[in-house]
Each structure stands twice: as C-alpha cells, then as structure tokens.
Amino acid sequence: MAQAFTKLTATAAPIMRTNVDTDVIISINRMIGNSVRGSLGKWAFGSLRYLPDGSDNPEFILNREPYRGAEILVAGPNFGCGSSREAAVWALQEMGIRAIIGSGFGDIFFANCFQNGILLVVLDKAVIDGLAAEIEASQGAGRLSVDLEEQTVTSPSGVRHAFEIDPRRRVGLLEGLDEISLTLRREQEIRAFQASDRDARPWIHFAG
Template identity: 40%
Template structure:
C-alpha cells in the first residue's frame, strides 16, 4: 500500500451525522466482481440528482473542490453495512483521509486495511474543524500522522487526533493486514512453541486433521 506520512490538501466539509456505507456506496454499484469503477458511485445520491446530473449544492461538485483529498464529517461516519466497497470508492475518488468524532467499527478497520486514514477527533474538535472549513471557498488542511496533528495550512489553528499504534504503523510503513501480521512472525512462532510445549497433544493438529480427512475419503 502507499505510505501515509503527511498530507496537505483541500478538505471538504460534510456535516452529516451517521453517514452510512449505503450512502457512501449505493447498492447499484456493487454488481461488479472487482474494485473497478467505484469512485464514480461514491456518495452518488448526494452528488447526483435522479437524472444523474451533478447537484450544484453538493460541496464536492463546486469549483475548487475537484482535488479534495480530505473529508471532515459528523459522528458515526461509515456506520451501517460492512461493505468494503465504501472504502474502495473513497480511495478511487481520491480521498486519503476522513476526519470525524467517531466511525462505524467495521468501516474503521477497513480504512486502515486499505490505506485510508480515519482520524478520530473529539466532538468539540470535530465541530471546530467543520466550522473552520468552507463549502464555497476551498480550505486546505495539513495532516501529520507521525505527530497525530491536523492543522489549517495557514497555521491559524490545529487539533490532535487518535490512531491505534498498529494502525498508525500500517499507514506509516505502507503495510496491509498481511504485511503487518508478518512483522510479528517471530512473536507468533514463539507463542506457538510455548503453547505446544505446554499442550503437546495439540501440536500439529491441522496436519493430523488433514491426514484423517484424506484417509476417510480414501
């Protein structure tokens, strides 16, 4: 995955509570068997009218917001169904970070597993960030993952955010879930050795099961 260290970009305010994954990626865009084309479906009903024309009142359709890479939103962002397509769509659209006071639990994990920063701030800071942004004139934010800080590019204000150490390491080093697990391989093998020494009858159970299974088939 692409590493995430510092991001300076336009931030679009979406002051919506409980913006769920059904809104982020509507069901009609889930028919494919791969990840292609999901950027088009992102927030479709918010961005487009019933005839598929851009809604001028949507911040993402306004001049200057074409290069939006950060979304600031209300609490419980990404709640609802577990569809990972919502995260894929955000990334394909060009979004690298979402700032909110809270996130749907499964969506939150999907973000880090795919290289999207979900920056959790306090409700007070979340409100302050939304107030500092504009849906008419683009405002740029700077996100420093190493320092866990969000700031106006002008330097007029800054806020902190929280990321779990494992998730922070995954983004900083560009690791997916498999890569992050393999970094702990030595500890995993040490645990396995200690566990099998304490419970020797459990050693090699998967292999024993396969031999029994194959023998029954024969």
C-alpha cells in the same frame, strides 16, 4: 500493499451530515454487476452527487471547485455507519480520499479504512465543527494538514490539534502495510511461541 501515509496537506471538503451510512457512500444498486475495484469511484455518494437525470448535482460539495479534488473529508457524526461493505472504502479511495476527520465513525467502516490505507482521525465534535466552519469561510481555499508522524491536524489558520491512534495501525499506515504484512513481520516470534507451546501442550498439536 497500501500507499504509505506520513503527512498530507490538501483541500478538505466538509460533509457534515449525521449518520452518512455506507449505502450513501456506495449504493448497493451500483455494486450489483459493478463491484470490481477500480470502477466504484464514480459512484461514490451517488444519491447526493447526481441528479435524477444523471447530471452532476451542483449543490453537492464534491461537485464544486476546489472541493472536487479534495483528498480529506471533514465528516459529521457517525460517518460510515450501517452495513459492513468494504466497497464503501474502495469507492472513497478511488475518489482520491486519503484521510477523514470526524467525531465518530461506524466501527466496521473504521477498521476497513485502516485496512485499505485511509487514515481516520477522531477529534471532539466542537473541533470538527470549527474546522468545517473555517474551511467553509475560506470557500475551500484553506487547506488542512494531517501529520501522522506527529499525530496532529493543523487547521487552515494554523491551529494544531493532537489526535490518538492505535500504535499498530499507525505503523501500518506509515509503512503502507496491511494486517497480513504486519503479522508476517512477527513471524519469528510466532514460530518461537508455536515451538514453546508444542513442548508445553503437545496434545494440542497432535496431528493424528
């Protein structure tokens, strides 16, 4: 069961590159022999985060204070594109990332984030660019607020932006439920349908 998400006010780090794919988030080379959940966070963004000698890259935003402890990412277009590896989401989660705000995401990455309890918020690119600029101007001192109950993102200067979210995914995040748990909540409805369908189409349910 994922951690419930209601409202988060936290440091946000802008990663405004276009097409940050899942191999950038977690390299396949780092997953080989090391793909156990709980061991991936230190390798997130490895090609950006570390220099060839293994030391921290001081130019990468998540290696700098106060962004090192960021819980929110403000992302460039098409973040999370590429392969379907769920380990990319696990790596971000293990870094402490709880929400990502962007203008668009890879489809499978988008679904995997919700399945694992990370909130993805889609806003217009102009809004994303404005949020990133405001955060950078404050040198990370300005914090973002993401309110899932109200479905709003509030900028460091207090400007509120409404966002849309699938109602089922919203409930899952608010209550910390995965797809299986959400489905089991409707067990009585499912059983009632099965019984009705068995009467209406007995040949479908013939066990031999």
